[in-house]
Amino acid sequence: MYIMLADDDEDDRLFFKEAFEAIKIFTIVKSANDGVELMEYLSGNGNTLPDILFLDLNMPRKSGMECLMDIKRMDHLKEIPIAIYSTSASEQDIENTFVKGANIYIKKPNDFGKLKKLLEEVIKMNWHYQTSGLNRDSFLLSL
Amino acid sequence: MNIRSALSVSFLLRLVFIMAMFMLLFIIGISFKHTDSLSKSSEFLVHSYKIQLELEQLLSTIKDAESGQRGFIINNDSIFLKPYKNGLKKVNVLFESLKGMTASQVQQRANLEDLRHLINMRFTYLTNSLALISVAGGNQLLGENMLKGNAKMDSIRLQINKMADLEISSFKKHQEKYNKEISFTPLITLLMLLFSVLVFILAFIKINKDLTVLKNSNEKLLISTESIKHAEKIGEFCTSIWDLKTNKIFFSDNLYRLLGCEPHSFEPTLENYLKFVHPEDRKIVGVKIEDILDKHSTYPRYYRIIRKDGQERYFKAVGKFIAEDSENNMHLNVMEDITKQHWNSLNLKERNRELEQSNKELAYFNQVASHDLQEPLRKIQTIISIIKEREFTNMTETGMDYFIRIQTSVSRMRKLIDDLLLFSRTNKIDKTFEQSDLNLILNNTLLELSALIEEKNAVIQSDQLPLLKVIPFQINQLFQNLLSNSLKYSKPDIAPVIKVEYERILADDYPALKINANKIYGKITLTDNGIGFEQHYAEQIFDVFKRLHTFSKYQGTGIGLSICKKIVENHSGYIFAEGKPGIGAVFTIFLPAE
Numbered sequence: 239m240y241i242m243l244a245d246d247d248e249d250d251r252l253f254f255k256e257a258f259e260a261i262k263i264f265t266i267v268k269s270a271n272d273g274v275e276l277m278e279y280l281s282g283n284g285n286t287l288p289d290i291l292f293l294d295l296n297m298p299r300k301s302g303m304e305c306l307m308d309i310k311r312m313d314h315l316k317e318i319p320i321a322i323y324s325t326s327a328s329e330q331d332i333e334n335t336f337v338k339g340a341n342i343y344i345k346k347p348n349d350f351g352k353l354k355k356l357l358e359e360v361i362k363m364n365w366h367y368q369t370s371g372l373n374r375d376s377f378l379l380s381l
Numbered sequence: 382m383n384i385r386s387a388l389s390v391s392f393l394l395r396l397v398f399i400m401a402m403f404m405l406l407f408i409i410g411i412s413f414k415h416t417d418s419l420s421k422s423s424e425f426l427v428h429s430y431k432i433q434l435e436l437e438q439l440l441s442t443i444k445d446a447e448s449g450q451r452g453f454i455i456n457n458d459s460i461f462l463k464p465y466k467n468g469l470k471k472v473n474v475l476f477e478s479l480k481g482m483t484a485s486q487v488q489q490r491a492n493l494e495d496l497r498h499l500i501n502m503r504f505t506y507l508t509n510s511l512a513l514i515s516v517a518g519g520n521q522l523l524g525e526n527m528l529k530g531n532a533k534m535d536s537i538r539l540q541i542n543k544m545a546d547l548e549i550s551s552f553k554k555h556q557e558k559y560n561k562e563i564s565f566t567p568l569i570t571l572l573m574l575l576f577s578v579l580v581f582i583l584a585f586i587k588i589n590k591d592l593t594v595l596k597n598s599n600e601k602l603l604i605s606t607e608s609i610k611h612a613e614k615i616g617e618f619c620t621s622i623w624d625l626k627t628n629k630i631f632f633s634d635n636l637y638r639l640l641g642c643e644p645h646s647f648e649p650t651l652e653n654y655l656k657f658v659h660p661e662d663r664k665i666v667g668v669k670i671e672d673i674l675d676k677h678s679t680y681p682r683y684y685r686i687i688r689k690d691g692q693e694r695y696f697k698a699v700g701k702f703i704a705e706d707s708e709n710n711m712h713l714n715v716m717e718d719i720t721k722q723h724w725n726s727l728n729l730k731e732r733n734r735e736l737e738q739s740n741k742e743l744a745y746f747n748q749v750a751s752h753d754l755q756e757p758l759r760k761i762q763t764i765i766s767i768i769k770e771r772e773f774t775n776m777t778e779t780g781m782d783y784f785i786r787i788q789t790s791v792s793r794m795r796k797l798i799d800d801l802l803l804f805s806r807t808n809k810i811d812k813t814f815e816q817s818d819l820n821l822i823l824n825n826t827l828l829e830l831s832a833l834i835e836e837k838n839a840v841i842q843s844d845q846l847p848l849l850k851v852i853p854f855q856i857n858q859l860f861q862n863l864l865s866n867s868l869k870y871s872k873p874d875i876a877p878v879i880k881v882e883y884e885r886i887l888a889d890d891y892p893a894l895k896i897n898a899n900k901i902y903g904k905i906t907l908t909d910n911g912i913g914f915e916q917h918y919a920e921q922i923f924d925v926f927k928r929l930h931t932f933s934k935y936q937g938t939g940i941g942l943s944i945c946k947k948i949v950e951n952h953s954g955y956i957f958a959e960g961k962p963g964i965g966a967v968f969t970i971f972l973p974a975e
Contacts, residue, residue, distance in 0.1 A: 249760050249763075250760075251765075253760075253763055256767070299816045325752070325755065325759065327757055347759075347760070347763075348757060348759040348762035348763055348766075348795065349762060349763065350763050350766035350767045350770060350960070351766060351770065380607065
């Protein structure tokens with residue numbers, strides 16, 4: 239499974255990778271340091287598109303929100319399931335990303351065990367169901 | 382005083398005077414007529430006597446002529462014939478005079494003609510008698526002739542008497558008519574005079590009364606004028622009245638004063654007023670005053686005035702058309718010196734701006750304190766959990782102990798930050814008040830706390846709660862904080878019992894409720910049987926971070942009750958705490974119920 243994370247925080251990228259390594263599912267994790275880097279990768283010729291894209295909202299140069307809007311505008315990218323991966327869990331952010339077409343919202347947990355559980359849940363999700371039914375109530379993923 | 386009624390009074394008076402005037406004129410007319418007829422009557426009398434006199438004279442002239450002839454016959458002296466000769470001439474003169482006098486009297490005139498005829502005949506006899514004297518032997522004829530003459534003389538006397546009688550009777554008739562008139566008019570004149578006097582007296586009384594009213598209203602007017610003058614002085618405002626008909630403007634005394642001038646020290650014209658208006662603001666005043674005529678100019682308007690001494694003042698002007706009659710032809714302007722208010726409002730704005738600024742800073746601080754502090758904290762916690770999972774077993778006993786202490790402290794710090802964030806978010810802005818059933822809210826809270834309630838084996842009894850206009854989730858938070866507070870500070874060996882009671886009350890009955898717009902409150906009390914607290918802490922427990930117990934005994938951040946207070950204050954309500962150590966605590970909430 240090909241997974242991609244866009245996050246400017248080095249520590250968070252580290253936790254993210256560690257968590258996936260600990261999960262007993264075969265995954266390849268690719269990361270981008272900010273929004274610009276992410277969009278360059280996604281638009282690059284011949285680059286493998288991720289099965290799931292994890293998107294931090296607060297990033298320099300280009301925010302996660304801007305990336306989300308760009309991706310949903312592009313025909314070859316708009317089908318990629320997008321999981322928002324943010325420190326904030328403000329109503330406003332959740333509402334906005336939901337409206338713009340994100341599939342799931344994850345608040346970065348403060349426990350490694352929880353992080354592993356959340357990520358495991360996300361990659362095990364039935365994305366066809368999650369993308370077609372767009373459910374506001376189950377949008378914010380919590381354990 | 383009503384102008385209209387004053388006008389009608391003067392109209393009435395005018396009418397009365399005109400009536401009286403006409404009566405007087407009438408009386409004058411009657412008097413004139415009366416006098417005129419009096420003089421006519423006396424003329425008539427004189428005329429009548431004159432005729433009688435002339436007639437008498439005529440008779441005596443004939444008699445003279447007759448007796449003269451007799452004397453001549455007896456004495457045969459021609460001197461006796463003189464009256465006879467003169468008599469004929471005199472008779473002619475008298476006749477002419479009588480003819481003139483009786484020109485207008487038809488009957489008398491006819492009588493006169495008859496008389497003339499008789500007299501002529503008489504004279505013919507006389508003449509015949511004279512002729513017979515000189516004829517011898519005519520004594521017989523003379524005697525006959527004289528007898529005939531005497532008979533004629535009797536006829537003449539009769540005729541004269543007839544004429545005199547006619548004069549007397551016509552005079553009597555005239556006198557009767559005159560008397561009739563004269564006896565009638567004095568009564569009318571007297572009545573008219575009396576009536577006129579009455580009218581004048583009534584008019585005088587009325588005038589007197591009106592004068593008293595006028596005097597009183599004048600006094601009132603004077604008082605009100607004076608008080609307006611004082612009011613203008615005290616209230617720092619002034620007025621101008623613009624008469625559109627005459628295009629004249631009146632300025633009140635205080636207008637001059639507010640411009641820094643002596644009252645009436647310059648001509649009250651628009652041009653002179655504009656001289657005091659700040660050059661940049663002249664357009665506002667100038668243009669707008671011309672706009673007055675179209676009656677759509679906007680009020681109030683604000684402009685600056687530069688006083689005579691150079692001081693800049695701020696004016697607020699309002700204007701209105703006042704109706705003098707059916708047409709609006711007076712424009713009243715009221716100008717107020719609002720310099721003080723202007724600066725006050727500027728200060729207020731400045732302070733408001735500062736407050737907004739400080740609020741923004743506070744919000745930013747909150748953001749930093751909660752959000753940005755959470756970021757590294759989250760990482761610390763994550764790393765702690767990674768270490769605990771992977772490296773914990775490699776640690777020594779002491780290392781493990783310290784490590785656990787680190788974890789506890791970090792957790793507590795997170796709790797503090799979370800609560801602080803919750804506290805700072807608990808405000809009124811952007812929250813909508815809805816009519817809500819507090820029973821539903823309480824049930825929801827109980828559901829949320831069900832695990833804790835079960836764990837503590839607690840009993841919660843509640844009255845029927847009301848429908849109130851509140852921010853529902855904040856009230857939920859309020860119930861949650863208070864109930865969990867009671868559950869937390871319960872006695873370890875006794876199952877907690879919490880009573881929720883409700884009562885609708887009047888603010889007047891509770892001095893602790895400061896006077897404000899709300900009169901009726903919903904009073905909700907939560908009574909528990911927990912450990913209670915010393916009453917002197919009753920106010921402090923609502924302060925942020927205030928704790929009465931050590932953390933190890935009762936965990937908490939000391940923010941929960943602060944949030945309660947904030948929520949209640951958001952609802953313009955009050956919250957009070959009452960504690961008895963070892964017995965329990967009572968929290969009383971007052972929420973506006975109108």
